[in-house]
Amino acid sequence: MRWITHPGWPGNLLAAVAGALTTLALAPFNIWPLAVVSLALFYVGLRHLSPRQALLRGWCYGFGTFAAGTSWIYVSIHTYGGASALLAGLLMLGFIAGVALFFALPAWLWARLLRRNEAPLADTLGFAALWAGQEAFRGWFLTGFPWLYMGYSQLDGPLAGLAPLGGLWLVSFSLALSAAALCNLPRLRSHRRSLTAAALLLLAPWLAAQLLQGRAWTQPAGKPLTVAALQGNIAQSLKWDPAQIDAQLELYRDLTLRARRTDLVIWPETAVPVLLDNARGYLSRLGDFASNRQSALITGVPIRQEVDNQRRYFNGITVTGVGEGTYLKQKLVPFGEYVPLQELLRGLIAFFDLPMSDFARGPADQPLLQAKGYQIAPFICYEVVYPEFAAGMAARSDLLLTISNDTWFGTSIGPLQHLQMAQMRALEAGRWMIRATNSGVTALIDPQGRITERLPSFEVGVMYGEVVPMAGLTPYLHWRSWPLIGLCAVIFGWALWHRRKAGQQLPAATAVQ
Known part of the structure; x- marks a missing residue:
């Protein structure tokens, strides 16, 4: 002692x-x-x-x-x-x-x-x-x-x-x-x-x-919505390889076309590894397919916009089919999505020159995503670990959604820690959380923070389940x-x-x- x-x-x-x-x-x-x-x-x-x-x-x-x-x-x-x-x-x-x-x-x-x-x-x-x-x-x-x-x-x-x-x-x-x-x-x-x-x-x-x-601090705001969350399990070494882009787009297209009819189809972070401007035709065709099924397709995709006469790139989410909206990520991962002191660090090692490490921060107070008539609070990867940030968006929502690419963590404990944080956000908000990832852990989480559906990690697959839009606010x-x-x-x-x-x-x- x-x-x-x-x-x-x-x-x-x-x-x-x-x-x-x-x-x-x-x-x-x-x-x-x-x-x-x-x-x-x-x-x-x-x-x-x-x-x-x-x-x-x-x-x-x-x-x-x-x-x-x-x-x-x-x-x-x-x-x-x-x-x-x-x-x-x-x-x-x-x-x-x-x-x-x-x-x-x-x-x-x-x-x-x-x-x-x-x-x-x-x-x-x-x-x-x-x-x-x-x-x-x-x-x-x-x-x-x-x-x-x-x-x-x-x-x-x-x-x-x-x-x-x-x-x-x-x-x-x-x-x-x-x-x-x-x-x-x-x-x-x-x-x-x-x-x-x-x-x-x-x-x-x-x-x-x-x-x-x-x-139960919150109450159902509508009937259950069926969900199909896709997990492509794309190796990180192939994610941004130009020679592999067509194969990735074909994989998510084919998984979507073969999936059951559901209200929501969710793809993970940067599932579309090309700029939204260059993928509009591809997403438009899939959006028509989703609309014919009365579905909303939500996917992660890099987005280019002009800001103050400068071309900026954002890590984003977009909705097509029976829904609308675009969201630009606000909480960026240092070195992973932007490089502090990049004038000094870029070029030292490959880690500081990753193709996704030059994203800009999205503006605050963005509108939520809309799908099937409901408001969805979106969080991209790292954003779900910020309690106060997540609470601000969750308070305006009916459902929570987080998309991620936890392949960066490999087989370490990182993805499971990340999943636990998403579960806590659902518990704090009293809302269902949909979590779609590239390699795991893809899951559905109920308002008590419990996992109701889950895909095995490091497998290609589609997770099916139901979520319920919720109304009301927890004291938090x-x-x-x-x-x-x-x-x-x-x-x-x-x-x-x-x-x-x-x-x-x-x-x-x-x-x-």
């Missing part, structure tokens, strides 16, 4: 191990109790450190989290980006070291401003508020990296009922609150009133979640994260005020050296 709570490399190593437990708490392992264990180890490991020591401890925790949970980055850079094994490893380590700072800064802030070792309840609340703030900040700063949020561990866990109430970050807040409260119970055994309060903080989220579990879609933001702000202010009032010395002066 001394190794965990005191400075030095043993404690830092244990912090990295604690961070790595996050991966086991999430898909595909889903050992959800490890989320509480990971947070508890992190909390205990910070409790007696100076701010500078806490900074390093937080960075070690973050390094362990992302080293274990984002191994698919190496696959993307080495296998599909053309970088050598050594260079891919160095780039991955550099990325992990950078994003680990998202945990270092909150650890420093908590040790410097919020920690009150003589007031365990304030300590507990401050830690939970700062954890939620860290996750929200990580999803915003420099376009964000909203991956490996702790709340995803509860998709099949006891706290899932909180997601429609306050979103993913309320679940994460509750996990951090429970972990810190659990750690503080032994310190409060001689203080009955404080012990009772700590027990309430520990139990309240779990009891509330159980009461809300399975509650109505209020978003503002109640949680307000609560965290009050906790911050209260903790700072009490600390100043008590005249507590800075942790640097009292830390165990």
Whole structure:
């Protein structure tokens, strides 16, 4: 225990191990109790450190989290980006070291401003508020990296009922609150009133979640719609090969012509690997076929538009047949769809010269897609991992749709993590989600975040199923994260005020050296 709570490399190593437990708490392992264990180890490991020591401890925790949970980055850079094994490893380590700072800064802030070792309840609340703030900040700063949020561990866990109430970050807040409260119970055994309060903080989220579990916050807005989602399983090495374009177009055409008659036919991200301008004849013929079947065909396709007298390229979705609309992707993947500092980086390795890495960002407040008389909120790949962004579009929709090309992840855990995030968006919104991918995981997800239909990965196939348009708003879609933001702000202010009032010395002066 001394190794965990005191400075030095043993404690830092244990912090990295604690961070790595996050991966086991999430898909595909889903050992959800490890989320509480990971947070508890992190909390205990910070409790007696100076701010500078806490900074390093937080960075070690973050390094362990992302080293274990984002191994698919190496696959993307080495296998599909053309970088050598050594260079891919160095780039991955550099990325992990950078994003680990998202945990270092909150650890420093908590040790410097919020920690009150003589007031365990304030300590507990401050830690939970700062954890939620860290996750929200990580999803915003420099376009964000909203991956490996702790709340995803509860998709099949006891706290899932909180997601429609306050979103993913309320679940994460509750996990951090429970972990810190659990750690503080032994310190409060001689203080009955404080012990009772700590027990309430520990139990309240779990009891509330159980009461809300399975509650229907939204209602059907029409009859079920039949769906056919196509999975072409195009190898990434062939995806943008000019010699393979005709074969890909023929594959999706033939799968569509042979498919059962359904209301919606969904193709994955960039299933049409040519510009929309060049594919209009092809899509028009398939649109006529869909119209004759009273179907809407929705596909991913690159789109070229003139913006401010400049030719720009977008990752997009278009609808033909019994529907209309075009959507341009807003949340782009750094290096995958655009290259920061591209004047310096392009040409260094093939990864920075990928043919799809020069996309522009689509405008905000775009209209939703329309199909069969319903409003569909579209998300292309990475966009579905942004809770607040997705909530804004979901609130205007009847159905949710995400299309992706997770072939970049290979056979790593990345596609299953991505699927879990899409499931959480469906649960938060109380709406059906259609997920169509190039190689997996293609699935239908119900308003409780449960998978109802699914195709095996790395196979060519068509997934059939039904979805139901939904009306009404969950509390999260109505209020978003503002109640949680307000609560965290009050906790911050209260903790700072009490600390100043008590005249507590800075942790640097009292830390165990």
